[in-house]
Amino acid sequence: MNALIKSATIVDSKSKFHNEMVDILIEKGRITQISNHISNLNNYQEIKLDNLHVSQGWFDSSVSFGEPGYEERETIANGLKTAGHSGFTAVALNANSNPVIDSYADITFVKSKAQDNAVSLYPIGALTQGSKGEDLAELFDMSNAGAVAFYDYQEPISNPNLMKIALQYASNFDGLVISFPQESKISGLGVVNEHINSTKLGLKGNPALAEELQVARDLFILEYTEGKVHIPTISTAKSVELIRAAKAKKLNVTCSVAIHNLVFTDDVLQEFDTNFKVLPPLRTQTDCEALIEGLKDGTIDMVTSDHNPIDIEAKKIEFDYAKYGTIGLESAFGVLQNIFTTKKTIHILTQGKSRFSISETTVNEGEIANITLFNPDITYEFNTSNISSRSKNSAFLGNALRGKPYGIVANNKIILNNG
Structure with missing residues (x-):
């Protein structure tokens, strides 16, 4: 070329x-x-x-495409095309599929689907078999096949001993363990942030405490094991504080925040729009401000679109029963530009590669x-004409x-x- x-x-x-x-x-x-x-x-x-x-090519550390199993949501081919049109030259693909990507063969399959593409796909293997949180998956085999990290997408590891073993085992080959920050017994059946709006709207609350307990637990385990962990999509001010303190202690931890958690609060839920049903849930203005400050001072290492296509049948239903997720690749740049300078936006979109063992190329x-x-x-106003994804479940429509x-x-x- x-x-x-x-x-x-x-x-x-x-x-x-x-x-x-x-x-x-x-x-x-x-x-x-x-x-x-x-x-x-x-x-x-x-x-x-x-x-x-x-600029240098942009990188997104958390995208879902559906394939294999959920091709009606998105295929790998169209997902990579969408990423390219959205300015991303590399994406890390979650094991958010059916079957879950949890073996050498699965990693090989998704890599083969992305061959000869302008956008580089870096697969994240499941941390546990079937992402069920019971037994570790074939971490070393998946690493040899090309997995860049291990993560049960949006599924918390409830067993602390399993988390300890995962960190100890993965450290033998410099593997990156990703742990979703939610204590499921505290979050319970909550679907939105537990606060004034959850009471007003009659929706079950998922408290900030659920995230913060899990973050604190994982950081204690990390300190004990001297492993390597990434905490994805944090959403509360206290989580920022906990990770800031852990970094001051020189623990090997990084974290990310989803773009929608930077700009939206639970005030947008008044119309019960299921495009705003995301996990972790949208929090308060205080949390948004703390997350932005965490990005500015380097506590938060990267921003992700947390791109998660969901078909219309799973979104156009009652809020309680709708699936979590919003697409975000197409809107990522324009949203960040509303918050930060262009220089800072580009810095945000190009950092994080080394954490996922991706080489950096300069201009x-x-x-x-x-x-x-x-x-x-x-x-411009973001609308469906700006969406390349098969699914149109964007929280940013009309922005x-x-x-x-x-x-x-x-x-x-x-x-x-x-x-």
Whole structure:
């Protein structure tokens, strides 16, 4: 693949051309020249777009595509296409499928479905067999097959001894254990944040305590085992405090937050819109502010869309019975731009790769081209026409967003949005 990108502003603090408007020559998938002006002598494909900016390729640490088993929600092929159109060159795929991805063969299967794609797929294997929380899955075998971490998607490990053994075992091969932060006996049948709104709406509450107890427990176990853990999608102010203290003690812990937990509170539940039924639930404004502060000071390591396509039959029902989840790949950039500067947004979208053993490439001469193209300034209302996913269950429908991805150049391929 050969291409010439014209008049692009580079947003990459690790590039010698950071903040400069330049031309970028790509030959055979590698950046061969960056300069103020490059002539298209070989008649390569020319990419010239309005207010074009480029950065390192973006990464999402938590996406679900459904396949195998839930292809009506999303397929791997269309999920990766959606990720590319949304500006992501790499995604970590959850074991949120049927059957659950919990063996060497399963990891090999999902990797084969993503071969020769512009977007790189990094599978996360289930931590326990069938994600049932009873017996460890084939962690070492899955690691050899290419699993980058181990996680029972949105299923808490209720047995603390099992969590201890998982951390001890995985440390033998530098495996990353992911533990969902919820104490199920405390959360019970709660479907929304336990607070004033849950009482007003007559919906069962899932208290912040359920998350915080599990985070505290896992951090104690981590300290004992000296293992390596990632806590996904935290949602409370106290969780931020707990992880901040653990990092001060030099524990090997990272964490993420879902984008929707940064911007929405449980006040949006007044209309019982099931697109806002997510796990962990939407919390309070105090929690949102603490999460944003945690991102600013580095306590929270990465942001995820927690992209989870759900078919309409599982969403257009009573709130209590609707499935948890919202899609988020397509809206991620525009939402973050409403909160942070472009520089900070790009930093957020490009960090976290090393935690998942993914190599980082910068926008410099000689590097393999793994870049995202975007316009940071365009504003628009997000609607179904902006959704590439098979499922349309977005919490961000009708929201005003700032900034749009144009596409990506990665794996010796180009994906560009129309227009």
